[in-house]
Amino acid sequence: MDLDDFTWGINRLQKFYNKKLKQDQEDEYYQRIKSIPQEIFVRAIDDIIDTNKFFPTPGDFKTYWYQWQVTNPQQMEREKTYCSDCHGEGILYFNIKPKGATFQRDYEYICRCGSCENWKGDVGKWIPKFTVRELGYKGFSPIPLITWDDSKEQDRDIKSQVPF
Ligand SMILES: [Zn+2]
Numbered sequence: 001m002d003l004d005d006f007t008w009g010i011n012r013l014q015k016f017y018n019k020k021l022k023q024d025q026e027d028e029y030y031q032r033i034k035s036i037p038q039e040i041f042v043r044a045i046d047d048i049i050d051t052n053k054f055f056p057t058p059g060d061f062k063t064y065w066y067q068w069q070v071t072n073p074q075q076m077e078r079e080k081t082y083c084s085d086c087h088g089e090g091i092l093y094f095n096i097k098p099k100g101a102t103f104q105r106d107y108e109y110i111c112r113c114g115s116c117e118n119w120k121g122d123v124g125k126w127i128p129k130f131t132v133r134e135l136g137y138k139g140f141s142p143i144p145l146i147t148w149d150d151s152k153e154q155d156r157d158i159k160s161q162v163p164f
Contacts, residue, residue: 001038006030009045017055032058036065043068083116085132090118092132094140111135 001009010029014020021029033041044064048056080088090113112119114131130138 001034001036001041003030003034005038005041006034009041012045013048013055016049019055029058033061036061040065040068080118081116083113083118085115086113086118088116088118089113090116090120091123092130092135094135109140 006029007026010021010026036044041061044056044061047064048060052060080090082088083090086092091110092113093110110123110127112123112125112127112129114129114134119127119129
């Protein structure tokens, strides 16, 4: 969730539980739970208001999120958001043309899409993360997914570890 979503939610809770967090506390709270998707955060607030006697801890939200993932494994796979950079795949493929080279090298690299979190659950955090724009700044050209041919995947020499 982003900070706006969080602020909306935490204000709702503060109102309902008649509690006021200090700015420092609110910042820390956000850091603890910001990886929870906005949709889950909103559902959790409804549930918490329905059932919790006291103002929830960040741990209450994490437990809610964890339980939701365990009870909705299929939905987890479909939790991809729209992303114009990677078309929701969460991965970008791109060519690297070494400095001074006059030809395009024959293999592709992959990185995590820096514009969304659709890579979660598919690829590890050890794979570098860039947006299409950042790749452009570095002089790399992302390969549009539309030209990606899955049947040729075996033949391609895909480097998962980018040399920078
Ligand atoms: Zn993306």
